[in-house]
Amino acid sequence: xxxxxxxxxxxxxxxxxxxxxxxxxxxxxxxxxxxxxxxxxxxxxxxxxxxxxxxxxxxxxxxxxxxxxxxxxxxxxxxxxxxxxxxxxxxxxxxxxxxxxxxxxxxxxxxxxxxxxxxxxxxxxxxxxxxxxxxxxxxxxxxxxxxxxxxxxxxxxxxxxxxxxxxxxxxxxxxxxxxxxxxxxxxxxxxxxxxxxxxxxxxxxxxxxxxxxxxxxxxxxxxxxxxxxxxxxxxxxxxxxxxxxxxxxxxxxxxxxxxxxxxxxxxxxxxxxxxxxxxxxxxxxxxxxxxxxxxxxxxxxxxxxxxxxxxxxxxxxxxxxxxxxxxxxxxxxxxxxxxxxxxxxxxxxxxxxxxxxxxxxxxxxxxxxxxxxxxxxxxxxxxxxxxxxxxxxxxxxxxxxxxxxxxxxxxxxxxxxxxxxxxxxxxxxxxxxxxxxxxxxxxxxxxxxxxxxxxxxxxxxxxxxxxxxxxxxxxxxxxxxxxxxxxxxxxxxxxxxxxxxxxxxxxxxxxxxxxxxxxxxxxxxxxxxxxxxxxxxxxxxxxxxxxxxxxxxxxxxxxxxxxxxxxxxxxxxxxxxxxxxxxxxxxxxxxxxxxxxxxxxxxxxxxxxxxxxxxxxxxxxxxxxxxxxxxxxxxxxxxxxxxxxxxxxxxxxxxxxxxxxxxxxxxxxxxxxxxxxxxxxxxxxxxxxxxxxxxxxxxxxxxxxxxxxxxxxxxxxxxxxxxxxxxxxxxx
Numbered sequence: 122x123x124x125x126x127x128x129x130x131x132x133x134x135x136x137x138x139x140x141x142x143x144x145x146x147x148x149x150x151x152x153x154x155x156x157x158x159x160x161x162x163x164x165x166x167x168x169x170x171x172x173x174x175x176x177x178x179x180x181x182x183x184x185x186x187x188x189x190x191x192x193x194x195x196x197x198x199x200x201x202x203x204x205x206x207x208x209x210x211x212x213x214x215x216x217x218x219x220x221x222x223x224x225x226x227x228x229x230x231x232x233x234x235x236x237x238x239x240x241x242x243x244x245x246x247x248x249x250x251x252x253x254x255x256x257x258x259x260x261x262x263x264x265x266x267x268x269x270x271x272x273x274x275x276x277x278x279x280x281x282x283x284x285x286x287x288x289x290x291x292x293x294x295x296x297x298x299x300x301x302x303x304x305x306x307x308x309x310x311x312x313x314x315x316x317x318x319x320x321x322x323x324x325x326x327x328x329x330x331x332x333x334x335x336x337x338x339x340x341x342x343x344x345x346x347x348x349x350x351x352x353x354x355x356x357x358x359x360x361x362x363x364x365x366x367x368x369x370x371x372x373x374x375x376x377x378x379x380x381x382x383x384x385x386x387x388x389x390x391x392x393x394x395x396x397x398x399x400x401x402x403x404x405x406x407x408x409x410x411x412x413x414x415x416x417x418x419x420x421x422x423x424x425x426x427x428x429x430x431x432x433x434x435x436x437x438x439x440x441x442x443x444x445x446x447x448x449x450x451x452x453x454x455x456x457x458x459x460x461x462x463x464x465x466x467x468x469x470x471x472x473x474x475x476x477x478x479x480x481x482x483x484x485x486x487x488x489x490x491x492x493x494x495x496x497x498x499x500x501x502x503x504x505x506x507x508x509x510x511x512x513x514x515x516x517x518x519x520x521x522x523x524x525x526x527x528x529x530x531x532x533x534x535x536x537x538x539x540x541x542x543x544x545x546x547x548x549x550x551x552x553x554x555x556x557x558x559x560x561x562x563x564x565x566x567x568x569x570x571x572x573x574x575x576x577x578x579x580x581x582x583x584x585x586x587x588x589x590x591x592x593x594x595x596x597x598x599x600x601x602x603x604x605x606x607x608x609x610x611x612x613x614x615x616x617x618x619x620x621x622x623x624x625x626x627x628x629x630x631x632x633x634x635x636x637x638x639x640x641x642x643x644x645x646x647x648x649x650x651x652x653x654x655x656x657x658x659x660x661x662x663x664x665x666x667x668x669x670x671x672x673x674x675x676x677x678x679x680x681x682x683x684x685x686x687x688x689x690x691x692x693x694x695x696x697x698x699x700x701x702x703x704x705x706x707x708x709x710x711x712x713x714x715x716x717x718x719x720x721x722x723x724x725x726x727x728x729x730x731x732x733x734x735x736x737x738x739x740x741x742x743x744x745x746x747x748x749x750x751x752x753x754x755x756x757x758x759x760x761x762x763x764x765x766x767x768x769x770x771x772x773x774x775x776x777x778x779x780x781x782x783x784x785x786x787x788x789x790x791x792x793x794x795x796x797x798x799x800x801x802x803x804x805x806x807x808x809x810x811x812x813x814x815x816x817x818x819x820x821x822x823x824x825x826x827x828x829x830x831x832x833x834x835x836x837x838x839x840x841x842x843x844x845x846x847x848x849x850x851x852x853x
Contacts, residue, residue: 206425217593230281244329260593310341312354384569413469473513484805487582493845517584539620605642608635633704664719681729694756703814710817728818735829739765741781746799795837
């Protein structure tokens, strides 16, 4: 099967938009502008989303005199639903959707329409809202009457569905059962979803006439009722009442934060759905503070579908960075990802495409605001890449970084336990208010908690953010929250200023990825989730610290670089790593786009560094992505006062004499003419690392950075981001 390149898609989009005169050709309007234009033009033009579908209002062959009243429905965005197994009927569809601010006002319903005009009642479970009350993130559900090939499902404001929802009894009366059992040293422990539902102790994740989802959990118990102190089963039952079909999400955890004697457990695992064994794995070793997940459908009723979101709309909402939509992907590019996935260990307690040793040095595909595979999925919407993106997010539970609070039944929160820590000593964890130590219990023995995986904060992939956005699965939400909170509490309580969760004591790259994860958790967590405000407080504490010590400081350096902590650890304390600083700038830019007001002034200050390296007088852009940059004469000396002075300190007199970008300079640096030094053709090189920082700097400074971006982007020798585009971010 041939897959169109993104560049081809962009050309199609441009033709559609320019042809309908809805958006100025070559313009860069926001998602809100685009949708408002579509709405206002719908009375006289066919409202068509980029490359998607057919007119919403006007119909050919209807004379003006007999034309029906203009519909009030506004087209917001669309998704494409593809059948992967021929013709199907009564196809259940549920997906997550992020919306631009102002697109769907509070109280507005959502309706659906297929490309042939068939109306599809849609249930919208709103999870998060923008500051103006409009919908930020929601889970959309419907049942397509038939599906063959691919169909475009347009999302429009409209009547919506009834709010009447089925009760768990409806599913139970249909014969639905689901259970998990673990046999440990000959003793069988189990938990039953249907028994838990009968008890009435469930929470509701989706609630409406199309679909309901109920969540239950309980410790595994023996036949005599003895509960296992560590192992817990969680079930999410998603029930489509009209078609009597259920998705059964099974999650097994070994991650209570304060349960004594944590350890690994080896057991024979078995999952039953409707009395049938759907999964079994003997001698599974379940690592401490880790979890795993499997999903099944009752009666083998899993819909054979692939849902493609509208990439342009997702990017225009600013929920995800502005990845370059002109990036070209070949079938061989996509097949290479698939080969990596097929050669990876993807069963529970494995890690898929991620590096099992996170602290490993060097560039790699899982580093960035999004991993390479996730960015590829975003830009292509390819089914294979989506499967490995979601699959690796499922396996993110395998690391021993998951700490759940028994009291709240949520990922443990720094605001509840401000003195907890992974790296600090037990003496550091005494809470002066409660007089209690907040240290986690020790493992029974070193080998009892041995894991083949090592995780950290300096090289941590972004596993679950986009998977949660596009699916709405609660598992991915909690994965995002587990990792974000781990980043906040793992360090020494005193150094992070306890409840503030400051990232400042860590490596600059650790500060970058921690800010990224916590900002995303604060942005996308449901409004009703108590952790949303906790994450928001941590984000604000960190941004306030950076602004106080840099942006608003009268003594801040003229380069816009981080100098505290480990930042100046290069060249004997005389320099820093620009690529790590670029990581941080990109994380600040992402936070600013997510709406954190304190991030924008920090970004404006940080923008100086990437811009100056490209176009400051007395410098040369060819070496703007230098591995380590000397910024002072000694460890105790003050910083230089200009980038020209820094350039001189980092280059020999012979290099300084060479014309910038000349053949002689390329020969001296052993690169091609038009190439930047620092692995200039690599998608994970230092020049690629610089691109997101410079893109965000261009956005925030406008014309001041335009020459720098033009010089950088138009250089003739660049990476081919079609192989892995995690750094292929461009200005908006």
